[in-house]
Amino acid sequence: MSKNMTEDAVRDLARDILGLADSDAARAGVGQLTTFNQLGFAGVADKPDGWYLPKNKADVAFVLETKASRILLGQAQVDEVLKNVRIMQTQYEKVVGVLYNGEDVRVFKGEEEVKTPDKLQHLSYYLSLYTVDNIDKERIYQLTARINNCLHFEFGIKNLYHRMIFTACALVAERYGAGLKRLKNLGYATFHTAIHSTLSKSLIDSRKQNAKIDILLEEYSDIKMNTTDNQQAINDFIDWVVEISECVNSNEWRGEDVMGIFFNEFNRYKKKSEAGQVFTPEHITDFMYKILEVNMNDCILDATCGSGGFLVKAMANMIRESGGMKTKKASEIKSKQLYGIEFDREIYALACANMLIHKDGKTNLEQMDARTEAACEWMQSKPITKVLMNPPYENKYGCMTIVENVLDSVPTHTQCAFILPDKKLEKASKAQMKRILKNHRLRKVIKLPEDLFFGVGITTSIFVFESGVGQGGKEFFACYMESDGLATVKNKGRHDIYGKWASIESHWIDVVVKQSGDDTCQWVDPSEHLSYQMPQKPFEIFEEDFKKTALDYLMFQKGVDAKAFSEKLTDTAMYSSRVSTDDKTVTLIMQRGGDDVGKN
DSSP states (O other), rough: OOOTHHHHHHHHHHHHHHHHHOOSSSSEEEEOOOOTTTTTTTTOOOOOOOEEEEEHHHHHHHHEOOTTTOOOHHHHHHHHHHHHHHTTTTTTOOHHHEEEEEEEEEETTTEEOOOOOOOOHHHHHHHHHSSSSSOOOOHHHHHHHHHHHHHISSSSOOOOHHHHHHHHHHHHHHHHTGGGGTTSSSSSHHHHHHHHHHHHHHHHHHTTTGGGGGGHHHHHHHOOOOOOOOHHHHHHHHHHHHHHHHTTSGGGGGGOOOHHHHHHHHTSSTTTTTOOOOOOHHHHHHHHHHTTTTTTTTEETHHHHHHHHHHHHHHHHHHHHHTTTTTTHHHHHHSOOOOEESHHHHHHHHHHHHHHTOOOOOSHHHHHHHHHHHHHHHHSSSOOEEEEEEEOOOOGGGGHHHHHHHHHHHHHHHHEEEEEEEHHHSSSSSSHHHHHHHHHHHEEEEEETTTSSSSTTTOOOEEEETSSSTTTTOOEEEEEEOOOOOOETTTEEOOOOTSSSHHHHHHHHHHHTTTTTSTTTTEEEEOSSSSSSOOOOOOOHHHHHHHHHHHHHHHHHHHHHHHHHHHHHHHHHHHHHEEEEOSSSSSEEEEETEEEEEEE
């Protein structure tokens, strides 16, 4: 590299390396004539050498300061780039500033200098400096508890789902540029209105595909809370929401659904008396995705989608397979390959929020009753290839009607996985199960760990059906995952604290796909059972059993009352004996006429 490059030459070189050019997502470029005022920063006459200004103010902005190659990058030059960073921070929470002279690079994340490669990198590298590279689950648990308590006791939101919806709306607003941290110390009204305003704007595009997504905004508006004067509580809530939002935006969200973890954790605060949904543990949604061998070309249905855990997990894994969020395929997956139904209005609002948080407001979500003919017609109109579901278990919610409707409404040969109570099929009406098995085939049953749904007291299995193909009396494969390796943590539910799940999951995926490889594997006749059958313990008899039976029979023959004889024998042993003790044992020495007659 020439040591005599002019500032113009350095600027042009930086433009090419960084890839600064206008796009649909952002204004970007280099120059020496454009002022910050022209870029939307009213009244600021300073001129940046390069800029990247995303339309979404929640995304990372970038500013470039260039110098001729002969100029060393000292404090005076640092002060220039930091001044431009501060200008951008009036509109963007996250700003990266780069100082460059064609040879040396100094990089600032906000106003803090960070260590980066010696050579100038592509813009995407610098934008990723704000990306969380790993997700601290324990931190999410802590934040969830703090948010729940804050909204309950400081904001006075008594309803659990309202607390969840309010938090989800704040997360959506942060995702779409509300810049919540800039609302600290501005009072309750400004804070509350900013979330509503940003939420409303974020729904504009999504309404074109799904008008019912407005329910989210309506639910937010209906939440009753105290207009708290506790500014510290508002500030704390903002900090916690922003921290969770950064985890959602992390590179790792593909493997761990942050919102799935968050919703599951939140749901633990539900009172036992409250009716509602059992949220599927995040690791089980992933397991079900894998045993159905879902791929990026599948179209997924969850007809009781709850907060959207199965759909988000499917979206995450499918996008990962497609090459990432920036691919054309990723856009198709989000807009054309995920279908969900949820009856409960509040839970439906959560599902909408979950999708919006993951930058997908256009998912095909419908608020309707999966038991109805209208729902069947809706499902029949979709190109479903796989079904992943955890329907409500109680008969009053129409559990088996939902299962039958789904099986009847998807194309023939569709693989459908349902989490249900172990004996649910056997307890269903005989007429209904006869009808289901006449038209569809139960292929596999995987009994899940008995402590999976911590505190709920329900034991469950995954039931895998193939639609449109009758059972015809054919046996189905069954197995029992006795443990998932998770452990119960006091007041925090069940977590993979020992890191066992990855190997356990790998084993069971292999067993389910090959239908062999574990001692619990069995083939079950559907005319006899419709669940995994726990093995009967083998019958064993010991010498003591034989002696007791023989003695009981002998006393019976002699007319001896066995109970009275046993009590008298015990009294004699206990109270007519000489007691001898040492450090570890107590010895009873039965006596008759002063002579020792035995020991016990």
